[in-house]
Amino acid sequence: MELTIHTTNTSYPVILMQGALQSISKVLPTDYDQLVVFADQHVWTLHGEEFREQLDVDFNLHLVRSGESTKTLVSYEQSMTFLLENNVSRKSVILAFGGGAIGDFAGFVAATYMRGIPFIQIPTTILAHDSAVGGKTGINHSLGKNMIGAFHQPLGVLYDPKFLATLPDSEVRSGFSEVIKHAFLSDAVWANELQSVTSITKLRSLDWQSELAKGIQVKAKIVEQDEKETSVRKYLNLGHTYGHALEALAGFGRLKHGEAVAIGLVMTFYLSGLPELASNWFKQLSKLGYPVDAVRQFPIEEILTYIKKDKKNSGSDIQFVLLHDIGEPYVAIVHEEAIRMAHDRLVNLVEEERT
Ligand SMILES: NC(=O)c1ccc[n+]([C@@H]2O[C@H](COP(=O)([O-])OP(=O)(O)OC[C@H]3O[C@@H](n4cnc5c(N)ncnc54)[C@H](O)[C@@H]3O)[C@@H](O)[C@H]2O)c1
Ligand SMILES: [Zn+2]
Structure with a gap:
């Protein structure tokens, strides 16, 4: 192909x-x-x-x-x-x-x-x-x-x-997050298909050639419109603002990039006002063995400090890519308070999961 x-x-x-x-x-x-x-x-x-x-x-x-x-x-x-x-x-x-x-x-x-x-x-x-x-x-x-x-x-x-x-499971999980990110950005049917994958064995046996091709096409279409990230290329940061913070606080390499992004997506769905999508995606992550516990390791203050100095934020505005719905991304300025609340909901999900 x-x-x-x-x-x-x-x-x-x-x-x-x-x-x-x-x-x-x-x-x-x-x-x-x-x-x-x-x-x-x-x-x-x-x-x-x-x-x-x-x-x-x-x-x-x-x-x-x-x-x-x-x-x-x-x-x-x-x-x-x-x-x-x-x-x-x-x-x-x-x-x-x-x-x-x-x-x-x-x-x-x-x-x-x-x-x-x-x-x-x-x-x-x-x-x-x-x-x-x-x-x-x-x-x-x-x-x-x-x-x-x-x-x-x-x-x-x-x-x-x-x-x-030969990829270890953790790398399969990490890569899968970016694939489903491309689905969440573009195509509800494809996203639904991927959301039905709830075991690591099934995940490993996906038709990767076809999934990668679809992911590359979504990325290519966005990058073709905005090579230097002045507008729509920002959409590719879906799940990354909060994800990057976790990844950095854990120490790069400890929490895989895509694993952190996966958790960032849960946060994004809450901030988007899509709580059902947030909790379904969270459940899927738990079943697939993502290290969701990471959110309990860092106080929200540290996460916010990191987010604010992330290069994608200008001044004190915290920019997030959100979804009106699957396939409909937009960029929004999010207030700290909303992030704190969404973080608490995420921590609650993790705690419920453990009991
Ligand atoms: N340039 C961009 O647009 C862009 C976008 C997303 C991510 N990134 C960057 O990509 C990096 C993450 O990429 P990654 O997840 O591929 O990580 P990676 O390159 O660090 O590879 C992850 C691990 O898997 C091992 N590995 C690689 N291929 C393997 C294989 N076939 N079998 C077994 N082990 C294998 C590697 O040795 C490494 O230990 C980050 O540095 C991130 O910043 C860049
Ligand atoms: Zn990424």
Whole structure:
């Protein structure tokens, strides 16, 4: 299956199928001088052999730490050194092989090395259906996640769902949140279908190729209208304002991004005046084993402090993406008091669940 993402200046393919890496010639420039594969070291241990089998071109391998721990200034400098020592030029191409963290990291390296060289995304997580498309790249600073970054679109995305088989349950849950987020933003029928998935076994056995394609299409449509997030791209932050705060307070990497977003969605539904959706979604999360207990770990004051300094808020206004209904998002200014109340309701749900 092949999708096309249109941006202001260019367009690029997402090749989503078994054996996708074999199609690399469709996205590589004919005159490139070398390929550098940035691979998540854990993913490389699991799938390096398959990668080599599918990709029958020469490349230089650069293993990086797995997951979020690679999105640091220290790794950034090390990678720049690697590229310089290996005479990587503006005609070279970087391949990002791993989850969203490696995509963000390698994408940012590509965006800034010699003022920008091309790169290709080869995602290996469900969540990365979200991050691989749209051109946002970046790394973390100790004062905030994704605070250093650039917009840099890939030459293409080669996505083989076969790699997903080795994901731990927690990563399947994390990725599922972003998929259903795309459903909540766009399509009640699809959202209902996904809401009927209440066991991890059933979740793992979804037809991921089709789910990822639908998710990518929703994201692509929004990003095509607003590449630099001045308007509708904000909708993609559904569930993220509160979710990010939990993720940050827990310590990045402890609570998975999508797991935190899932909890953020419950909050969003309360703030949207959709209590039934909030409690149904919460029940589904509990059945699927999401770490919903996290909301009891942090006082609302700490959560609010974090939300206020989140880069998406200007001044003291707290912006949230809310839903009139499934498929009808809008941006609203929410008062602190409403957030406190919704947080209390969420804590109550968790406590009821435990008794
Ligand atoms: N740029 C964007 O628009 C955007 C959007 C959403 C999220 N993100 C970023 O994406 C990152 C999260 O992405 P993620 O959830 O893919 O996390 P990740 O890249 O950290 O991967 C999660 C973990 O799964 C492991 N892993 C990856 N693929 C695997 C596989 N096939 N089998 C077994 N283990 C595997 C990794 O080693 C890692 O430990 C965050 O840094 C977030 O900020 C970016
Ligand atoms: Zn997200």
